[in-house]
Amino acid sequence: MPAPLFESSFLQETLQASASSPRSVTLSNGVQMSLLQKGVLKISPPCEAKQTRHIVISSAVHGNETAPIEMVDDLASQIASESIIPGHHLLLIIAHPNAILAEERFVETNLNRLFGDADYPQSQELTLAVSLKEQVTSFWQGVPIASRWHLDMHCSIRASKHYTFAISPQSTYPTRQKEFIDFMRKAGIEAVLLSEEPSSTFSWFxxxxxxxxxxxxxLGQVAKFGHNDMHKLAKFNRAFLELVESAEFSTDGDMITYQVDSSIYRQNMDFEFYFDKALPNFSRFTKGEELGKDGEKVLTMPVEQGGIVFPNPDVELNQRAALIVKSCATRYVDNQLTVLD
Structure with missing residues (x-):
């Protein structure tokens, strides 16, 4: 047996104070595991196939969202022990070790708002974002577009009427292919939000x-390590591991589709929402109902029976404080999930 890549685990290596030294190991089954930098692990399958994908699987973009971190760490351990043989190229990411150690979403600023093209102020999160963008760019260099997948795994701050849901970001490319949507259905993702607004998140990048x-x-709600209800995520985890092992997906499971109608951005220090802080994601309001205020401006629901997602009055100025969503009907056009007019 080759020498192990980690003394304990991918996560424990990532959380060590010293910088991780790049190194590689080839397992007896032909799988190659390469630690590229602290928190970034590249895995290559023993053989190529026509359907081989290059999949980025990221966690800890927010440090206190622990369920995805546990899944990524467990996947790395299962591959290292040869319990799982991946059928695809993988880039496993535990993005923000300092925030994990602090048990906070971030240390200086929200990492998941730094993947756009803006000139952001310097912060440790910006350094991470630049590094992660470089690693993803290198991972997909020369790779056909059709084989590029990215699962950016998070947990919600608050409870939600949908325990699992996804945000499909805006793109000029056909990034809502049936095969990808079928994976989410198979994985028990209860709802998907279709956004047409440019963003600065990792998945949008x-x-x-x-x-x-x-x-x-x-994937569920924020909890400390060891306190995640993994039973509620069992369906996702099964499909997740099947994906890594190269399973194909047929349509299975119901999934509600929403269209993102608009976003609320905080413009003033005097900003608040009028509803309870524990209000679940996807709670609905009637058109014109007051949601809160931003300075002297009263915030109202712009659509009939619109839902509010990710409301957070404590975001930094000029950052998104909530999404407004509405249910929508969809169909496939040229294999791309499309909203019906």
């Missing part, structure tokens, strides 16, 4: 810049 089948996956 992958979909808009590389044409990857990409989504932000919200």
């Amino acid at each position: 992958s979909s808009s810049k590389f044409g990857a089948q990409a989504a932000t996956l919200e």
Whole structure:
């Protein structure tokens, strides 16, 4: 047996204070595992096939969202022990070790708002974002667009009427292919939000810049390590591991589709929502109902029976404080999930 890549685990290596030294190991089954930098692990399958994908699987973009971190760490361990033989190229990411150690979403600023093209102020999160963008760019260099996938796994701050849901970011590429949507159905993703607004999230970077089948996956609610209800995520985890092992997916399971109608951005220090802080995601309001205020401006629901997702009055100025969504009907056009007019 070759020497192990980690003394304990991918996660424990990532959380060590010292910088991780790049190194590689080839397992007895032909799988190659390469630690590229702290928190970034590249895995190559023992053989190529026509359907071989290049899949980015990221976690800890917010440090206190622990269920995805546990899944990524467990996957790395199962591959290292040869319990799983991946059928695809994988880039496993545990993005923000300092935030994990602090048990916070971030340390200086929200990492998942730094993947756009803006000139962001310097912060440790910006350094991470630049590094992660470089790693993803290198991973997909010369790779056909059709084989690029990105699962950016998160947990919601608050409870939700849909325990699992996904945000499909805006892209000029066809990034809502039936095969990708079928994976989410199989994985028990209860709802998908279709956004047509340019963003600066990690999944938006992958979909808009590389044409990857990409989504932000919200998997339950924030909890400390060891306190996640993994039974509720069992269906997702099964499909997730099947995907890694190269399974194909047929349509299975119901999934509600929403269209993102608009976003609320915080413009003033005097900003608040009027509803309870524990209000679940996807709670609905009637058109014109007051939601809160931003300075002297009263915020109202712009659509009939619109839902509110990710409401957070404490975001930094000029950052998104909530999404407004509405149910929509869809169909496939040229294999791409499309909203019906």
